[in-house]
Amino acid sequence: MKKIFVCIIYCAGITYFISMILVSIYGHIDTKDRADIAIVLGSKVNKDGTLSDRLKSRMDRSIELYMNKQVKHLLLSGGTGKEGFDESSKMMEYAMAKGVKKDHIITDSNGYNTKQTAENSSKLLKENGLKNIIIVTQHFHIFRTTLAMQHYGIKIIGTAHPKFYEMRDIYSLFREILAILKYSTINEIQR
Secondary structure, eight states: OHHHHHHHHHHHHHHHHHHHHHHHHHHTOOOOSOEEEEEEEOOOBOTTSOBOHHHHHHHHHHHHHHHTTSEEEEEEEOOBOTTSOBHHHHHHHHHHHTTOOGGGEEEETTOOSHHHHHHHHHHHHHHTTOOEEEEESOGGGHHHHHHHHHHTTOEEEEEEOOSOOOTHHHHHHHHHHHHHHHHHHHHHHHO
């Protein structure tokens, strides 16, 4: 009985590790296709009101897509964090300072998590007559974001990840597998 238990734990660990690798690989495959809009998921704004390095890297990647005419618009999604700043507003300020036209930016101040961002984005895309997207977030977060967007009927043309890495990504990738499992289960129950 003990050997079976050890074998189950060992197999589960190997499966989890392989899942982490596959999610990371998936998140590193950027598209070259054009889309109506890039949806940029928020992250922490610093106490002084500047974007965290992680959020700045997402914004820089989305601005690159915009400047290269791979997307025509940016949808900036994020909520108000414990620092007291609306992420989407700070993201918009940053984008405009880098040359993105204000009328090419849509903000979602209620994107407190991936599911809310997808739900809100679905409505905002319809309101603005936009159909297809490129997702911009960290590599480990792209798979779950893709699941969320598909759940709300959003046509995904592709994804783009910033070239920003930190030691925290290992923890984030580990946690992401649990989040994907939880999210997938909740979505199946809601169908």
